Amino acid sequence: MIISGLYAITPDCADTAFLLGQAQAALSGGARVLQYRSKTADAHLRFAQAGALRALCRTRETLFIVNDDVDLAAKVNADGVHLGAHDAAIDTARAALGASKIIGVSCYDDLERARVAAAQGADYVAFGSFFTSPTKPDAPRPGLDLLRQARRQLALPLVAIGGIDLHNARSVIGAGADAVAVISALFAADDIAAAAREFGNLFTLENHAFA
Numbered sequence: 001m002i003i004s005g006l007y008a009i010t011p012d013c014a015d016t017a018f019l020l021g022q023a024q025a026a027l028s029g030g031a032r033v034l035q036y037r038s039k040t041a042d043a044h045l046r047f048a049q050a051g052a053l054r055a056l057c058r059t060r061e062t063l064f065i066v067n068d069d070v071d072l073a074a075k076v077n078a079d080g081v082h083l084g085a086h087d088a089a090i091d092t093a094r095a096a097l098g099a100s101k102i103i104g105v106s107c108y109d110d111l112e113r114a115r116v117a118a119a120q121g122a123d124y125v126a127f128g129s130f131f132t133s134p135t136k137p138d139a140p141r142p143g144l145d146l147l148r149q150a151r152r153q154l155a156l157p158l159v160a161i162g163g164i165d166l167h168n169a170r171s172v173i174g175a176g177a178d179a180v181a182v183i184s185a186l187f188a189a190d191d192i193a194a195a196a197r198e199f200g201n202l203f204t205l206e207n208h209a210f211a
Helices: 016-028 043-060 070-075 090-097 111-119 144-153 169-174 192-209
Strands: 005-009 033-036 063-067 080-083 102-108 124-127 158-161 179-182
Touching (some): 043 070, 070 080, 090 102, 111 124, 111 144
Parallel strands (some): 063 080, 158 179
């Protein structure tokens, strides 16, 4: 499976049953990728939640990615890991996870970082924050031109992240994003499954627009 469509990123949540319910709704609505991201849970809870989410994704044939933590990704046999600037190097992650796993890299507003990541074997790169994000309010803010340049120069999937909602997602899709990574606009929605379907429909609409 490739990285495309709605890339759902879990919110911090200590209630594993509630988190699984949210994830189930997102997958039911058509999320193509689920990333487990937790900045507050301890190691025991992270392992339990990641394992449960991995099992859920298997039942839905959805890619499961772990944020930051290569060891955790290996322990739960995740489909891959997403690395930030201060996380493990790509070659270290590849050695730990194996050739078949997916490695994504945050490139913020830095196209050169994306070129280097691609040369080092990244499977996809992510840019953002494109819009004001409640998760990372001080994150770099690339423009849509960066996505257009990346689309011309890089032969791997591009993920747009940061403050993306149903009102602005088409702008990054139109600029070349293969996937949109979403936290708040998905998991804070009154109907998570319906929101996921609407995000997925944006890609269909965009494809029709350029057909």
